[in-house]
Structure formats: C-alpha cells, structure tokens
Amino acid sequence: xxxxxxxxxxxxNGVRALDGISLNVAPGEILVVIGGSGCGKSTxxxxxSGLDTPSQGKVVLDGMVITAPHEQIGIIFQxxxxxxxxxxxxxxxxxxxxxxxxxxxxxxxxxxxxxxLADKAxxxxxxxxxxxxxxxxxxxxxxxxxxxxxxxxxFSALDAFTRADLQDHLLDLWADSKPTLIVVTHDVEEAxxxxxxxxxxxxxxxxxxxxxLCDLPRPRDRQSAAFDFVKRxxxxxxxxxxxxxxxxxxxxxxAAAGGGLWW
Amino acid sequence: xxLVSMTASVEPAEVAPAPSSASVARAGSGRLLRPALGxxxxxxxxxxxxxxxxxxxxxxxxxxxxxxxxxxxxxxxRTGELELHAGATLSRxxxxxxxxxxxxxxxxxxxxxxxxxxRLVDPTLQALRAIPxxxxxxxxxxxxGIFEASKIILIAVGVFFPVYxxxxxxxxxxxxxxxxxxxxxxxxxxxxxxxxxxxAVMPAYVISLRAGMGLGWMFVVAAEFMGxxxxxxxxxxxxxxxxxxxxxxAAIVAFAxxxxxxxxxxxxxxxxxxxxxxxxxxx
Numbered sequence: 001x002x003x004x005x006x007x008x009x010x011x012x013n014g015v016r017a018l019d020g021i022s023l024n025v026a027p028g029e030i031l032v033v034i035g036g037s038g039c040g041k042s043t044x045x046x047x048x049s050g051l052d053t054p055s056q057g058k059v060v061l062d063g064m065v066i067t068a069p070h071e072q073i074g075i076i077f078q079x080x081x082x083x084x085x086x087x088x089x090x091x092x093x094x095x096x097x098x099x100x101x102x103x104x105x106x107x108x109x110x111x112x113x114x115x116x117l118a119d120k121a122x123x124x125x126x127x128x129x130x131x132x133x134x135x136x137x138x139x140x141x142x143x144x145x146x147x148x149x150x151x152x153x154x155f156s157a158l159d160a161f162t163r164a165d166l167q168d169h170l171l172d173l174w175a176d177s178k179p180t181l182i183v184v185t186h187d188v189e190e191a192x193x194x195x196x197x198x199x200x201x202x203x204x205x206x207x208x209x210x211x212x213l214c215d216l217p218r219p220r221d222r223q224s225a226a227f228d229f230v231k232r233x234x235x236x237x238x239x240x241x242x243x244x245x246x247x248x249x250x251x252x253x254x255a256a257a258g259g260g261l262w263w
Numbered sequence: 264x265x266l267v268s269m270t271a272s273v274e275p276a277e278v279a280p281a282p283s284s285a286s287v288a289r290a291g292s293g294r295l296l297r298p299a300l301g302x303x304x305x306x307x308x309x310x311x312x313x314x315x316x317x318x319x320x321x322x323x324x325x326x327x328x329x330x331x332x333x334x335x336x337x338x339x340x341r342t343g344e345l346e347l348h349a350g351a352t353l354s355r356x357x358x359x360x361x362x363x364x365x366x367x368x369x370x371x372x373x374x375x376x377x378x379x380x381x382r383l384v385d386p387t388l389q390a391l392r393a394i395p396x397x398x399x400x401x402x403x404x405x406x407x408g409i410f411e412a413s414k415i416i417l418i419a420v421g422v423f424f425p426v427y428x429x430x431x432x433x434x435x436x437x438x439x440x441x442x443x444x445x446x447x448x449x450x451x452x453x454x455x456x457x458x459x460x461x462x463a464v465m466p467a468y469v470i471s472l473r474a475g476m477g478l479g480w481m482f483v484v485a486a487e488f489m490g491x492x493x494x495x496x497x498x499x500x501x502x503x504x505x506x507x508x509x510x511x512x513a514a515i516v517a518f519a520x521x522x523x524x525x526x527x528x529x530x531x532x533x534x535x536x537x538x539x540x541x542x543x544x545x546x
Contacts, residue, residue: 051446069449081444085462085539094458095448126541 001026002048002148002180007057008205009043016205017043018054023199023208027147028178032195032214034185034234036242040206041184045150048182049075061148074141074179075150078157080133082125088112088136089121095144111139114176115169131162135169142173148180155190167193171218188238192230193220200234202241209241327509335509336516339498349517351493352483355411356525359418360479364472366419367426374427375434376460385431392424397485404489414486421482422475429471433464466540469533473526480522495521 002025009018018040025031033041046052048059050069059066061073069075074095082091093099093108112118115135125133134154141149154170155163167190174181185191191198195214202209212233216226309329316323323331339345370388374381399420400413407413437460445459487496495514502510 049447051443069447071449075447077440077443079440081440083441083444083459083462084541085465085536087539094444097454124539124541126539 001062002182003060004044004048005058005060007044007047007054007059009040009047009052010055018047019205019207020057021206021208022057025148025180025182027180030174030181030183030194030196031199032183032185032191032197033199033201034188034191034238035201035206035209036203036238037186038206039201039203039241041186041201042152043206044201045075045152045182045184048148049073049150051075071144072147073150074144074146074148076134076137076141076152076154078153080125080130080137082128082133082136082140084125086125087121088117088123088125088128091125091136092140092143094140107143111143112136114173115139129162130158131166134158134166138166138170138173142177142179145177146179148182151181151183153184153186156185156187163187163190164193168219170194188231188234189222191234192216192227193222198234200237200241210237212237325508327512331509332512332516335507336513339510339513344498345513345517348493348495348498348514349521351491352487352495352518353521355414355418355486355494356476356479356483356521359415359482360422360476362415362419363422363475363479364426367423367471367475368430368468371427371430372434375431381431388424388427392428396421396424396482400485400489409490414483414489414491417486418479418482421478425474425478426471429467429474430464433467433471434460436467437463462536465533465536469529469537472529472533476525476529477522480518480525484518 004021004023004025006020006022007018008016008020010016021040021044023031033044035041043052047054048066050059050066050073053067061070064070066073082088083094086094089105089108089112092111093104096104096107099107109118109121112121115138117132117135120128120132120136125136128136134157138154151170155166158166170181171194181194183191183194185194192214198212198214199208200210200212201207212230214230216224216230220227312321312323312326313328313330315321316328327335336345339348370384374385374388396417399417403413403417407416441463442455442459445455450458483494484496484499487494488500491497495517498514498517499511502508502514
C-alpha cells in the first residue's frame with residue numbers, strides 16, 4: 001500500500017506548488033492524476049518517486065518512508081531518456097546491474113519481446129522512433145519489477161495513433177505483474193482508458209479536487225456510451241476545478257475562463 | 264576518377280535494389296577514393312613546383328623542390344639523424360601530453376562537478392590561461408633549467424588548458440535529465456561517474472584531447488627553439504642557421520606526419536567509445 005500523507009511543496013522562490021495532498025493507492029491499482037497545468041501533478045509524482053523531497057508531509061510505501069529513489073518505485077518521464085551510449089538491450093538492463101549476467105540477458109530479451117522490439121536489441125537508441133523509444137523506457141523501468149510505477153505524462157509527446165498503441169502496451173505489461181501505477185496526464189481519454197480511479201487536481205496551489213471511480217470493464221471501448229459518460233463527468237469536474245481556482249487565485253470573478261480548452 | 268565512380272553508381276540502381284556485389288564493390292572503391300581526393304591538391308602543387316624548378320622557371324634555392332626535400336629526408340633517415348631528432352621530439356610531446364592530460368582531466372572533472380571548487384579554482388586558472396604560454400619560457404628555464412624538465416613542463420601547460428576547459432565544460436553540461444535517470448536507478452557516486460558522467464563527456468573529451476595534442480606539438484617547437492641539441496625543432500633552427508631550407512622543410516614534413524599520426528591514434532583509440540553518437544558527419 002502506497003500512502004501519501006499530507007505532502008506539500010513550496011519552492012525556494014515562495015511558490016506553493018502542492019498543498020496537503022493525501023491519498024492511498026492500493027497494490028495493483030491504476031490511479032490517473034489529471035488537472036490543468038500548474039496544478040502540481042508532476043511535483044507530486046516527483047515527491048512520490050523520491051527524486052524531490054516534499055516540504056511537508058511524507059510518502060510511505062509498505063511502512064517505509066520514502067526519502068530517496070527506492071528500488072520498489074520506478075519512474076517513467078515524458079521523454080524516454082534512454083542512455084544514448086548504451087544499445088537498446090543494455091538500456092533495458094540498466095537497472096539490473098546486480099543481476100547475474102545470464103538472468104539479466106534473459107529478462108531483457110523477454111521484456112523486449114513483450115513490447116515487440118526483440119529485433120531492436122542491438123540497435124542504438126538514436127535509431128528508434130519516438131514510440132519505440134518510449135516502449136523501451138517503459139520496459140527499462142518495469143524490468144527490475146517495481147511495486148509501484150510512476151508515469152509522468154508518458155505519452156504526451158507522441159502522435160495520437162502511437163499514443164493509443166502505447167496505452168495498450170502499458171495495460172498489457174501491467175497485467176503481467178500488476179504493479180501499482182500512478183499516471184499523470186492531461187489527456188482525458190487516456191485517463192479513462194487506463195484508470196481504476198481518476199484524481200482531478202486543481203491549481204494554485206495544487207490540491208485534490210475530486211476523485212472519480214472508473215470501473216468500466218476492460219478492455220475499454222473509446223466509442224461506448226459508458227466511456228462517454230465518464231468522459232463527460234471528468235470534463236465537468238475539470239471545468240469546475242479550474243473555475244474555482246481562477247476565483248481563489250486572484251480574488252476576481254473570471255469564472256467564464258473555466259470553459260477554456262486548456263488541455 | 265569521377266568517371267569510374269559514376270558508372271559504378273549507375274549500375275546497381277538499374278540491376279537490383281538488393282545488396283549486389285556491384286554496390287559492395289562501389290563501397291570498397293569509395294573508401295579508397297575518398298582519401299585520395301584530399302591528396303589531389305598538395306600533389307598537384309608539388310608536381311608543378313618540381314616541374315618549374317626542373318625547367319628553370321625558378322631556382323628552387325630558398326624553396327627547394329620536392330625531389331630535393333625527399334632526398335634530404337632520405338639522407339636524414341639513412342644517417343639515423345631523423346630517428347634521433349623525431350624520437351626526442353616525440354618523447355617530449357608524449358611526456359608533456361601525459362602530464363597535461365592527467366592534470367587537465369582531474370582538475371576539469373572536479374571543477375565541473377563541484378560548484379564550490381569551481382568558484383575557488385577556476386578564476387585563477389582562467390587568469391593563467393590568459394597568459395600566452397610562451398611567456399612562461401624564461402621563468403621555466405630559471406626554475407627548471409635548460410634541459411628536459413622545462414620543455415616537458417611547457418608542453419604540459421599547453422596541453423593542460425584545452426583539456427581542462429573541455430572536461431569542465433563537458434561535465435557541467437551533462438544533461439540533467441540523464442543524470443536523473445541515474446538517480447532514479449539509485450546509482451552510487453562512483454557508479455554515477457562510471458555509468459553516466461564518463462560516457463556522457465566522452466565525445467567532448469576526445470575533442471579536447473585532440474586539441475591538447477595539437478597544442479602539444481605547437482609547444483614542443485617553442486620548447487626546442489629555446490635551446491636544444493636534439494629534436495625536430497633543433498633541425499629547424501640548425502637549418503636556418505646553416506642555410507639549409509631543405510632540412511627545414513624536411514623537419515616540417517616530419518612534424519606534419521607525426522602530428523597527424525598522433526591525432527589519428529587518438530581518433531582510432533576513441534572510436535569504439537563513440538559509436539553511439541548521433542552525428543551530423545560520418546567520418
């Protein structure tokens with residue numbers, strides 16, 4: 001169980017990015033965090049990963065307080081961030097340095113096979129397409145078998161077709177070992193395709209605005225009426241979260257701006 | 264030359280898109296022809312000068328024709344003089360290069376990595392860098408004597424600065440995002456250096472080594488001008504004082520060959536570490 005306990009983050013310049021976020025994420029749950037820009041989604045994710053320390057509060061995984069990157073927590077960024085001097089297979093095996101060589105090779109080969117990149121094992125990262133590179137990044141984070149995988153807008157730099165493809169890949173891989181996933185996104189459809197639960201955040205400072213359960217049967221059909229129903233609920237929540245943020249932010253009534261297409 | 268490559272390049276396109284023997288042969292001849300292209304200009308100049316002197320258009324006394332230079336070069340080689348002088352110069356460059364590279368790498372890595380050390384040390388080093396290194400010569404002679412020590416130190420100083428600057432800049436500009444990947448995988452300090460920082464700075468490091476080697480060759484001449492009884496620099500001075508331009512040019516040719524060879528050696532030895540680079544130019 002991952003417990004986020006009232007974490008806040010204030011930057012040295014006085015900007016409050018996060019204000020008392022609390023949440024519990026069950027093992028194997030897929031939590032999608034969505035919200036307008038500046039609502040602290042990424043800040044929260046980085047605090048959970050241990051890459052940044054929160055100013056207040058704490059992150060606890062199975063009773064251990066997380067203060068630095070932890071072997072049970074993997075993270076995937078918006079960019080693949082593959083190491084350009086390592087071939088694809090060595091990138092995937094990057095987190096398995098401690099592993100005996102044979103086991104490492106076997107696990108890397110299996111992982112690459114799983115995402116359809118077995119033939120790219122000996123290739124340099126620069127020779128991959130954006131979608132392929134992000135697939136490699138995903139298996140690189142998954143190969144050490146973390147309990148929790150954090151994804152910070154992992155598909156936002158990809159075209160719509162590749163994005164849908166990678167969402168399927170991600171769900172596929174998740175089904176293998178059922179890690180806890182926390183996905184930050186600003187794409188409502190992506191949120192509904194992936195999530196068991198959607199957490200809508202509101203900005204200035206970042207807070208939890210609303211939680212929406214998303215228990216549609218998998219695999220999810222983007223065309224279905226039920227999908228559309230959830231989508232409208234999430235959009236409405238986002239609109240409301242932004243309206244209120246605008247009012248509280250500078251005291252003026254700029255509520256009309258809430259309907260803007262900020263994503 | 265161009266005719267051969269043209270006809271060869273037309274063929275495989277017409278025959279088959281698959282890797283045919285013709286396209287392999289074309290790649291092979293291309294690999295031989297491309298360096299040859301670079302020889303065209305110097306060879307043309309040399310041949311015309313040779314012809315000009317042979318036919319009496321020029322005396323060739325101050326600018327000896329290639330045949331005379333070659334003869335001088337061969338004589339120097341036959342008497343063992345060339346080996347002696349080139350060997351002396353080469354060993355000075357290698358010793359100075361080694362010291363300069365070690366000092367430049369260590370200090371560059373530390374000042375690149377630690378902001379505090381950078382603030383402490385870098386301004387002084389930058390001030391020293393502003394001094395033309397030849398200006399140290401009189402002081403070095405006073406301090407270290409006229410023999411090998413002062414020469415090697417002068418070369419080391421010349422090699423030090425490009426290596427120091429290159430390493431410092433490379434370490435400082437390592438992509439924060441890549442370093443973060445290392446952190447996410449919980450790399451220790453040494454593992455971070457070995458697995459992230461070293462490979463990341465490698466391309467810039469090789470360039471700074473090549474620049475350092477170039478300066479090493481420059482400074483060895485200065486060092487040998489300030490009083491040496493051996494070395495290619497001595498051959499230069501000797502040629503000037505005894506009015507032997509062919510000997511001067513022969514020594515210059517030796518410099519060119521050695522300089523190119525050492526540069527090529529660095530490129531060759533570093534190539535396996537740089538194959539991953541996404542480069543504009545393919546050498």
